Amino acid sequence: MAATALDVLRALHAHTTAHRLPPPAALIGDWWDADAVIAPSIELRTGVGPPADPDRFWLGYLGFPVRAEESTLPQVAGGLTDHLLILRDGVWSTIGDVPAWALGALVGPRSGWTAEWTAPQRQPHLDAIENCLDAIRAGEVYQACVCTRFTGTVTGSTVDYFADVTAATAPAKSAFLQGDWGTVASFSPELFLRRTGNIVSSAPIKGTLPAHDDPDRLASSTKDVAENIMIVDLVRNDLGRLAVTGSVRVPDLLSVVSAPGVWHLVSRVQAIVEPGTGTDVLLAATFPPASVTGTPKLRAMELLADWEHGARGVYCGAVGIAGPDHGLDLNVAIRTVSITPDGTATLGVGGGITIDSDPAAEWQECLDKAASIVGHVG
Numbered sequence: 001m002a003a004t005a006l007d008v009l010r011a012l013h014a015h016t017t018a019h020r021l022p023p024p025a026a027l028i029g030d031w032w033d034a035d036a037v038i039a040p041s042i043e044l045r046t047g048v049g050p051p052a053d054p055d056r057f058w059l060g061y062l063g064f065p066v067r068a069e070e071s072t073l074p075q076v077a078g079g080l081t082d083h084l085l086i087l088r089d090g091v092w093s094t095i096g097d098v099p100a101w102a103l104g105a106l107v108g109p110r111s112g113w114t115a116e117w118t119a120p121q122r123q124p125h126l127d128a129i130e131n132c133l134d135a136i137r138a139g140e141v142y143q144a145c146v147c148t149r150f151t152g153t154v155t156g157s158t159v160d161y162f163a164d165v166t167a168a169t170a171p172a173k174s175a176f177l178q179g180d181w182g183t184v185a186s187f188s189p190e191l192f193l194r195r196t197g198n199i200v201s202s203a204p205i206k207g208t209l210p211a212h213d214d215p216d217r218l219a220s221s222t223k224d225v226a227e228n229i230m231i232v233d234l235v236r237n238d239l240g241r242l243a244v245t246g247s248v249r250v251p252d253l254l255s256v257v258s259a260p261g262v263w264h265l266v267s268r269v270q271a272i273v274e275p276g277t278g279t280d281v282l283l284a285a286t287f288p289p290a291s292v293t294g295t296p297k298l299r300a301m302e303l304l305a306d307w308e309h310g311a312r313g314v315y316c317g318a319v320g321i322a323g324p325d326h327g328l329d330l331n332v333a334i335r336t337v338s339i340t341p342d343g344t345a346t347l348g349v350g351g352g353i354t355i356d357s358d359p360a361a362e363w364q365e366c367l368d369k370a371a372s373i374v375g376h377v378g
Contacts (some may be wrong), residue, residue, distance in 0.1 A: 003034035005087050009176060013159040015101055016041050023159075023178040025059045026224065027321060030172050032329050033196075036087035036307075037321060039079075039286050040102035044179040046074035050322035052278035056080040057095070061177060061184055061319040061333060064288055064312040066305045072279045072346060073182050073338045113164070114378035115158035115345070122363055123143070125256040128307040129359040135303055136355050143230050144294030146362075147308055147316065147350025150370055154337070154345045156378070158183045169260035169372045173331035175319040183339040186319045187373060188271040189259035190266075190332040192289045193282065193318070197325070200239060200271050203252075204231045204291040205332075206352050207265030208357075210368040215256045215263045223356035228254055228265045231352070234290040234297060236268045241285040243271035260335070261372035291314035292316035314338045315348030336371060349372060 003011075005028045008377075012024040021042040028036045031229050039059055050058045060078020068075045083096040094332045125148040132144050154161050162176045162185040175186040191203040207224030209217060218224055232250060252268040273282065294300025315338065320330035349366040 003092075005038065006167055008038060009083065010159060010163055012038065012040050012102060015321075021286050022079075024176075026176040027059070027329075028166060028174045028176075029170075030191075032321060032327070033087070034086050034088040036085075038085040039081045040083060040085060040098060042079045042098070044077050044177055045077040046077050046179075046181055048078040048080075049076045050078065050279050050283070052280040053326065054080070054279070054322055055324055056082055057084055058322040059177065059320070062283070062287060062317045063314050064103070064292070064316040065309040066301050070311035072340055072344065073184070073313050074312075077177070077181060088256060112378065113154060113161040115152060115154045115161060115374075115376065117345075117347070117374040117377075119149050119150055119367070124148070124309055125363060125366070126359045129357065129362055131307045132303070132353040133355070133357065141303065142295045143227060143301045143352055143354050144300040145292045145316075145352050147292075147312060147348050148305065148366060149310065149315070149349065150347040150374055152347070153343045153375075154339050154343045155343055158185065158339055161185060161378070165373060165376050168376060171260055171335065176330065177319065180341070182341055183313050184319060184333075184336065185339065186331060186333055186336040187260065188319070188331040188334050188336060189264065190269050190291065190334055192320075192330040192332040193286060193328055194365045195273075195282065195326055195328040196332075198272050198275055198277075200243075200273055200327070201268060202235050202239065202286070203266055203268045204228070204235050204289070205264045205266050206231045206291055208351065208365050208369065209263045211258065211261050211263060213263065215258075216304035218256050218263050218265055219254060223354055224265055225254060226356070227352045227354050228267055230295050231291050232267045232269060234295050238286040238290060239269060239271040241307070242273055242277060242281060244274060246273035256302070262368055271332060277326070279328055281325060282328070287318065288316060289318065290353070291332060292334065294352075312348055313346065315346070335369065337373065367374055
């Protein structure tokens with residue numbers, strides 16, 4: 001039986017730590033048409049975003065651009081590699097000349113970890129929601145994603161923390177990135193962009209119920225359906241800015257999908273782009289993700305900068321991989337923990353506000369989304 005992706009990640013991290021090499025980076029879940037993509041050792045440097053037309057593989061993240069100067073981690077971090085381990089259907093394969101130590105050391109010792117979390121203050125978030133509702137009534141926006149954050153500490157092995165939470169919750173698009181600037185542990189369920197050839201897909205999530213609730217209520221909720229459709233239209237507009245005329249379509253609309261601790265409404269938008277379209281052009285048209293901004297996007301971002309108390313940082317940005325032939329696979333960095341070198345941790349949470357939103361229910365939704373992560377304390 002093949003070693004699991006989490007076993008391999010633990011072992012690689014133990015080896016690179018012992019030999020003072022750059023740590024591994026891992027994308028686990030549904031990435032690159034595989035179950036896991038791991039760079040055995042990669043230096044992730046600040047300011048290194050995905051190249052327009054890479055001939056190697058980029059792994060990294062793009063932080064949310066509002067109030068970026070206040071972020072606890074760098075706005076952008078990434079690195080390039082020629083070597084990848086790929087897990088697909090239970091079988092490991094390699095890209096490039098992967099070193100022997102990366103192939104051989106599959107199971108390493110666990111050093112343990114603990115996490116402690118403090119919930120955000122309720123009233124400031126309720127006030128931000130009321131400000132958003134006022135802006136909707138005034139016609140400035142139709143919807144905006146208003147966020148707050150948990151704060152805490154992660155002590156001990158951050159790779160074990162990531163591996164244990166991933167094993168317990170099985171998110172669709174989890175990712176582990178680390179450098180001397182800190183650690184990103186992303187437990188995201190959401191696809192931002194996937195490009196294969198000239199086909200680009202996005203799968204925005206809007207609409208949430210706790211896992212113990214009846215999922216049929218989600219599909220029949222006027223508020224959640226409207227929230228999702230508005231963001232689908234925004235994604236269609238973003239992709240339509242560079243898509244081949246007439247190629248933007250919605251293959252899946254309003255599917256009810258389970259995620260750690262919750263049910264979500266998920267839709268999928270697809271478009272065809274011209275063959276020479278670079279990754280930089282695609283990101284310029286679509287980033288930051290529609291589902292974590294609002295409609296209209298630019299005005300919503302301006303207002304969110306005033307309503308929210310602090311920078312989002314990596315949260316609500318994107319984490320993933322870019323490669324040759326314009327290949328791209330990025331998550332939306334929700335359910336994502338940012339950890340500074342001293343162990344200070346932040347976890348952003350939020351939700352889309354529409355004219356039908358109830359502030360108290362939106363606050364509870366934030367707690368429901370965070371529960372699958374803050375409930376794990378080591």
